[in-house]
Amino acid sequence: MDFGDSPEERAFRLHLREWLGHNNPGLPTSSTSDEYWAGQAAWHQTLFGAGFFGLSWPKAVGGHDLPSVYEAILDEEIIAAGAPPRPSVGYLVQGLLRHGNEDVQRRFLPGLVSGRDRWCQGFSEPDAGSDLASLRTRAVTDGSEYVITGHKVWTSYSDAADWCLVLARTDPDVPKHRGISAFIVPMGQHAIEQRPIRMINGITREFGEVIFDEARVDAANMVGEPGEGWRLAMTVVSHEREPGELGYVARYGKLVNELVHAVEEQPDKYGPEQRRDLAWALVEADMLRCHVSRRLSDRLDGLSHGPEGSVDKLLMTGVEQAVGHAALSIGGAASTEGDDTWLKVYLYSRAQSVMGGTSQIQRNLIASRILELPTS
Amino acid sequence: MDVRLSPEQVMLRDAARQVVDRLCPRTVGEFDDAERAGKLDAAVVASGWLELRTASDDGRPWATGVEVAVVAEELGRGLADTAFLGPTMAADLRRLVGASPANTPETIALSADLSQPVVARGGAVGRGAVAVDARGATSALVLLPDGDGYTIGAIALGSVTTGVDLTRPVVSCPPGAAVSRIEGQRRPLGVDDLSRWRALGLAVTCADLVGVMRGAVTVTCDYARSRRQYGAAIGSFQAVQHLLADAYVAAEGSASIALHAGWAVDALDGPDALEAASAAKAYCTRAARSVCETAIQVHGGIGNTWECLAHVLLRRALLSGEVLGGVGANLARVLAAHGIGGDDGLR
Ligand SMILES: Cc1cc2nc3c(=O)[nH]c(=O)nc-3n(C[C@H](O)[C@H](O)[C@H](O)COP(=O)(O)OP(=O)(O)OC[C@H]3O[C@@H](n4cnc5c(N)ncnc54)[C@H](O)[C@@H]3O)c2cc1C
Numbered sequence: 001m002d003f004g005d006s007p008e009e010r011a012f013r014l015h016l017r018e019w020l021g022h023n024n025p026g027l028p029t030s031s032t033s034d035e036y037w038a039g040q041a042a043w044h045q046t047l048f049g050a051g052f053f054g055l056s057w058p059k060a061v062g063g064h065d066l067p068s069v070y071e072a073i074l075d076e077e078i079i080a081a082g083a084p085p086r087p088s089v090g091y092l093v094q095g096l097l098r099h100g101n102e103d104v105q106r107r108f109l110p111g112l113v114s115g116r117d118r119w120c121q122g123f124s125e126p127d128a129g130s131d132l133a134s135l136r137t138r139a140v141t142d143g144s145e146y147v148i149t150g151h152k153v154w155t156s157y158s159d160a161a162d163w164c165l166v167l168a169r170t171d172p173d174v175p176k177h178r179g180i181s182a183f184i185v186p187m188g189q190h191a192i193e194q195r196p197i198r199m200i201n202g203i204t205r206e207f208g209e210v211i212f213d214e215a216r217v218d219a220a221n222m223v224g225e226p227g228e229g230w231r232l233a234m235t236v237v238s239h240e241r242e243p244g245e246l247g248y249v250a251r252y253g254k255l256v257n258e259l260v261h262a263v264e265e266q267p268d269k270y271g272p273e274q275r276r277d278l279a280w281a282l283v284e285a286d287m288l289r290c291h292v293s294r295r296l297s298d299r300l301d302g303l304s305h306g307p308e309g310s311v312d313k314l315l316m317t318g319v320e321q322a323v324g325h326a327a328l329s330i331g332g333a334a335s336t337e338g339d340d341t342w343l344k345v346y347l348y349s350r351a352q353s354v355m356g357g358t359s360q361i362q363r364n365l366i367a368s369r370i371l372e373l374p375t376s
Numbered sequence: 377m378d379v380r381l382s383p384e385q386v387m388l389r390d391a392a393r394q395v396v397d398r399l400c401p402r403t404v405g406e407f408d409d410a411e412r413a414g415k416l417d418a419a420v421v422a423s424g425w426l427e428l429r430t431a432s433d434d435g436r437p438w439a440t441g442v443e444v445a446v447v448a449e450e451l452g453r454g455l456a457d458t459a460f461l462g463p464t465m466a467a468d469l470r471r472l473v474g475a476s477p478a479n480t481p482e483t484i485a486l487s488a489d490l491s492q493p494v495v496a497r498g499g500a501v502g503r504g505a506v507a508v509d510a511r512g513a514t515s516a517l518v519l520l521p522d523g524d525g526y527t528i529g530a531i532a533l534g535s536v537t538t539g540v541d542l543t544r545p546v547v548s549c550p551p552g553a554a555v556s557r558i559e560g561q562r563r564p565l566g567v568d569d570l571s572r573w574r575a576l577g578l579a580v581t582c583a584d585l586v587g588v589m590r591g592a593v594t595v596t597c598d599y600a601r602s603r604r605q606y607g608a609a610i611g612s613f614q615a616v617q618h619l620l621a622d623a624y625v626a627a628e629g630s631a632s633i634a635l636h637a638g639w640a641v642d643a644l645d646g647p648d649a650l651e652a653a654s655a656a657k658a659y660c661t662r663a664a665r666s667v668c669e670t671a672i673q674v675h676g677g678i679g680n681t682w683e684c685l686a687h688v689l690l691r692r693a694l695l696s697g698e699v700l701g702g703v704g705a706n707l708a709r710v711l712a713a714h715g716i717g718g719d720d721g722l723r
Pocket of ligand 1: 123129131157207351354355358360
């Protein structure tokens with residue numbers, strides 16, 4: 001049992017630290033402005049180019065085949081450097097690695113991992129949120145292609161995406177979970193319309209809605225077999241719930257350090273209540289760092305795709321929202337100085353208990369799949 | 377980095393689990409079974425678990441904070457009515473000053489609110505000192521100011537027991553009780569030592585809290601599966617399921633941060649170990665109270681009776697929560713460690 005570095009890990013850490021010292025792009029606070037998202041795309045490529053992205057993924061797709069715990073080292077050093085968090089594409093990578101055939105993996109994973117191609121995830125629909133399996137977007141065969149028609153919503157980064165991982169119904173005559181297939185659809189076609197949606201904190205590049213009006217996709221872009229889309233979706237969302245996959249330890253670590261800095265700068269401005277909110281945010285962020293180290297260690301002998309992602313998702317949500325409350329406390333709801341960054345951080349934090357499956361859905365999953373409580 | 381328990385640590389955990397499953401009380405009535413309790417005490421002594429923090433040849437403890445935490449968690453889970461925290465902390469104090477191990481059962485004394493070690497000025501303890509986890513103990517260790525650091529002394533304990541925790545008695549020390557200096561101390565306790573010692577105490581109590589939480593989740597899920605209302609098990613109601621899911625998640629988050637605290641005790645510098653332990657203690661204390669309250673709630677009326685284990689879990693959590701500081705004191709230490717807090721006095 002050791003949270004400390006092995007000699008190899010230490011060497012990697014120092015090399016990374018040195019590099020981060022010269023290459024921090026200094027982006028604005030995460031998720032508070034549209035510039036942040038634009039800068040994040042370039043940061044992905046920079047990290048990848050320097051050999052610091054996809055540390056635990058296979059070499060064949062552009063990764064480094066390092067033990068899972070190197071991701072924790074990366075996050076810790078990103079925090080220490082005050083650099084932007086690593087891009088959160090791991091859940092798509094895991095989905096394609098597990099369900100995509102060789103051809104799909106070869107054609108799509110390198111571009112996804114390197115940051116050359118931007119991706120979005122078209123699962124949710126206006127009438128299919130928590131009850132995702134009731135989705136109505138349809139895909140119909142036409143020669144060697146499928147024709148897709150439907151309406152996706154809350155699609156993160158749809159404005160910039162080259163590809164969309166779409167869930168669509170290919171067989172309306174079987175039970176709902178079994179009639180869904182997954183496709184990698186090129187976004188650059190006239191039959192796809194993308195409209196940004198404005199979030200409660202004002203940003204417009206977080207998500208959008210995507211309308212497919214007889215959009216076309218090569219049948220070879222199907223991930224898995226026809227009817228296997230649900231299984232892929234479950235793999236993707238289970239990893240989307242893991243802070244270790246998302247790199248969120250660094251996101252929160254950076255935010256709390258910035259909050260500490262704000263208090264350091266003007267110590268007289270902040271009273272015990274604000275400091276207490278900040279102390280909880282520090283404690284929560286520290287908990288998540290330890291928790292992710294534990295999860296990544298459990299993976300040293302191989303990856304599992306079990307229900308524990310729901311536990312992680314709820315823990316991560318607790319952290320994000322504690323950080324949000326500290327940001328609100330420190331920044332104030334009625335900032336008179338014109339900078340409402342902290343208010344935006346707070347408002348953004350409310351989405352964490354909704355995206356990737358709501359907190360209520362995670363609790364349902366824990367009750368049935370981990371605690372094995374009876375169903376009603 | 378590999379934070380999985382080593383094979384030896386897994387064996388230790390399994391051994392502790394066996395003792396707990398065999399000898400710990402499963403009902404409130406069994407707390408009065410003196411024969412069982414005596415066997416539990418004997419099993420813990422025979423296993424050598426009270427000596428984990430005594431000095432090996434090089435002066436370092438036989439076992440790290442991780443092993444201590446592994447045992448503490450199991451004892452907490454089983455509501456073990458046997459001494460562990462007290463003797464372990466006392467043994468570590470003796471080791472730090474280079475004194476030989478105690479030859480009679482010993483614990484430590486804390487301030488009335490349990491948040492601080494007792495510093496005896498002028499050779500006697502002040503008001504309100506209490507010896508914690510005092511089952512079987514005949515004396516308790518206190519600190520004696522000595523230059524920039526401390527030496528250690530002992531006070532004799534009476535037999536009056538009080539306290540919130542039904543599994544681990546607290547004995548109040550009479551004000552003015554005379555302190556006898558422990559013989560054979562080879563070095564004073566420095567600031568770094570004291571930080572590390574507190575870190576150990578916080579890490580042990582965090583592990584105890586994790587055990588209590590895991591015990592509470594198990595007991596309560598079992599009840600939710602068997603108790604029926606409206607023709608269905610109450611565990612099938614979503615409102616109940618969500619309480620239990622939250623309790624499980626709180627226990628898992630606590631386990632992760634407590635594990636780090638246990639490791640930090642011997643792996644980091646004193647101040648860093650104390651910071652790690654303080655963050656863990658704040659988190660685990662808040663979580664444990666909430667988890668135990670859920671246990672009471674899900675048990676309904678029965679949960680509010682003396683005979684239900686739920687309040688015994690809560691009571692144990694309340695005591696462990698306060699030892700060397702609860703939420704407030706530890707959040708203050710976290711802020712101080714980041715350079716934006718006050719000072720908590722004794723460092
Ligand atoms: C910032 C953000 C980014 C997102 N990005 C993407 C993306 O990239 N791709 C994508 O496909 N989707 C994305 N989503 C969508 C997200 O997955 C859905 O919003 C989520 O699954 C909830 O669905 P819904 O919005 O339809 O809410 P609903 O399902 O209508 O839920 C409304 C409320 O009812 C509760 N509820 C529903 N069912 C139950 C139940 N069985 N038991 C108890 N309570 C229940 C929910 O918890 C919630 O509080 C994103 C969402 C957000 C906020």
